[in-house]
Amino acid sequence: MASMTMIEAIREAHDVAMAADDRVVVFGEDVGFFGGVFRCTAGLQQKYGNSRCFDAPINESGIVGTAIGMAAYGLKPVIEIQFADYVYPAYDQIVSEAARLRHRSNADFTCPLVIRMPTGGGIFGGQTHSQSPEALFTHVSGLKVVVPSNPRDAKGLLLAAIEDPDPVIFLEPKRLYNGPFDGYHDRPVTSWKNHPKGEVPEGAEIVPLGKASITREGGDVTVLAYGTMVYVAEAAAEASGVDAEVIDLRTLMPLDLDTIQASVEKTGRCVIVHEATRTSGFGAELMSLVQETCFYHLEAPIIRVTGWDTPYPHAQEWEYFPGPARVGEALKKVMEG
């Protein structure tokens, strides 16, 4: 075990995978010599050479498109999109190509590819450095979608994603990079150094895709969250006094419905929290699934707490962000139902 920030854990996952398999290649904007604007690939070019870790032109469609070609050749590209907000030029390559290649070619060609990108707000990034576009990827058949919430999971899930034979969208909550984040933006936090989830196993231990984690056990209400919102949910549970069970979904596709169902059947209540905009957000899918599978166990309507359906604002960041106060209100309201 070593104590690490999320950035260090992600860098370590790259290092472990690159050392184990020559086919793993890493590239993206500023990723090579400099090691990425968030430093997630620092030192990899120096260690593995510039044909396995290199800078790419500022062209996201080109980054993903070339990576698809490399994957078809037999490499295992792990690429970085500098911010999730910048992924849209690559959307055609992701949706029409990477996601469908196995199916449309009957596995003649496959696409083992990891597309990493920092997601979410909380760093005053404004509308172009704060978005949470996970629902744009969970809606696409053929993709897997992962959102880690701590250094330990980040390393283990990234290693699992690199091992995976299919394309994986790996969304890294940037507020947690150097974190952690205890749910409140205006209070001091424990550093990852002294945080139990900052303890990261050495070596190649994976965290399997498709398995949620119960981060707080409780009997009254199930809170479904992922990424930064896991900490908000935990803080809201503490502050509100509601005995909430917090589930960190970790992987949105494939989804660990069994864990969700077992918890909601136990608690009979459900609150869904995400930072992304509400309408057609991943919460809508979660709400449908809970309704379809747990309806006869529900004692109150399911509540969503999300970012507002507006562009992510700059100065009003913390009014947009679904913080512990809003989640706490939802917990109280769902208990009244």
Add this chain to the structure above:
Amino acid sequence: MSDDFPPLSLNVPEPGCRPGDTPDFSDFEIPRAGAVKRPPVDADPDSIRDMAFSIVRVLNKDGEAVGDWAGALSPDELREGLRHMLTLRTFDARMMNAQRQGKTSFYMQHLGEEAVSCAFSRALRPGDMNFPTYRQAGLLIAGGYPMLTMMNQIYSNADDPLHGRQLPIMYSSKEHGFFSISGNLGTQFVQSVGWAMASAISGDTKIATGWIGDGSTAESDFHAAMVFASTYSAPVVLNIVNNQWAISTFQGIARGGVGTFAARGHGFGIASIRVDGNDYLAVHAVAKWACERARRGHGPTLIEHVTYRAGGHSTSDDPSAYRSKSEAAAWPLGDPIERLKKHLIAIGEWSEDRHTQAQAEILDGVIATQKQAEAIGTLGGGKTPSPRDMFEGVYETMPPHLIRQRQEAGY
């Protein structure tokens, strides 16, 4: 400084010829065969800039092969090339008819463009990878891919190698160096560069080829491919098939009123060549030059194949609505099959009788294969792929939600 500016107006390029007009290609500059010199394969792109504005041609109007691009192929190889093009044309004609008979939903033919993919195929080596569009089936025909398998896919029958999931002519064959075709235009162009980069990263000796149409060069992925190919000096041959028409849109809409498609390579420092796409010998010679250049590590080449789409875009298209019916016949680079046939006759290696006989043999072969395929099934009739199959292969391991949906669907 006065401010009496006249009102601005939008320039929308128009083709010279619309339905009812008389085709006029008098502005189309065609250099004589043999006029363009063959540079060394390691030529500095700057030293061959003029090749993006000229056209490499080998066959002259008398059917003779002239100039220093000539002489690469033996009479046997040329006869085989002729046979490939005749096979592709015959296959296309039969499949167009099959679509009209309701045996498949959709078809796209190569009429007039057969030389481009058939001749290029000959310059490749086993293990190289093509990233084609839907109009390069000559790579498969000339590359030895079984025609029965092509027809099984076109008919979406039980032996369709892609199990009915993909459109009829969007083939895929790793074994035959043919990357899975996408209907989203231009995406494959940058993927070919990535495949080539992977070959270089791996210390391999294989190369990739990318293919795109004149219209799709307007896509951002064309630019992306050029940037990446240039930056990493990828071992790739990037081909623009300029067949003059993108469905109903003439090439001037993608190209603007100036320059050539090949000249787009200059801004990227990529060796750029235009070739007579209806001249089997010229396409092969230029392909061979570019493939060797890539394989020897001298970097990418951009080739503009100047040709003409003599048929409709697809079975869903009627070109008489937007271009003159006589335009194809007036196309000054002629027909690729007629030109190669004339050459073989001119050098005493072919005759009208042998040609007629070859056509009949090829037609018999295609009909026999078609009967085999139709005995298995056609779209919606006979033996068809299982509906269960649409749930397979979305991921390597079927996730729980898809298992539930497959059960819900009753498979």
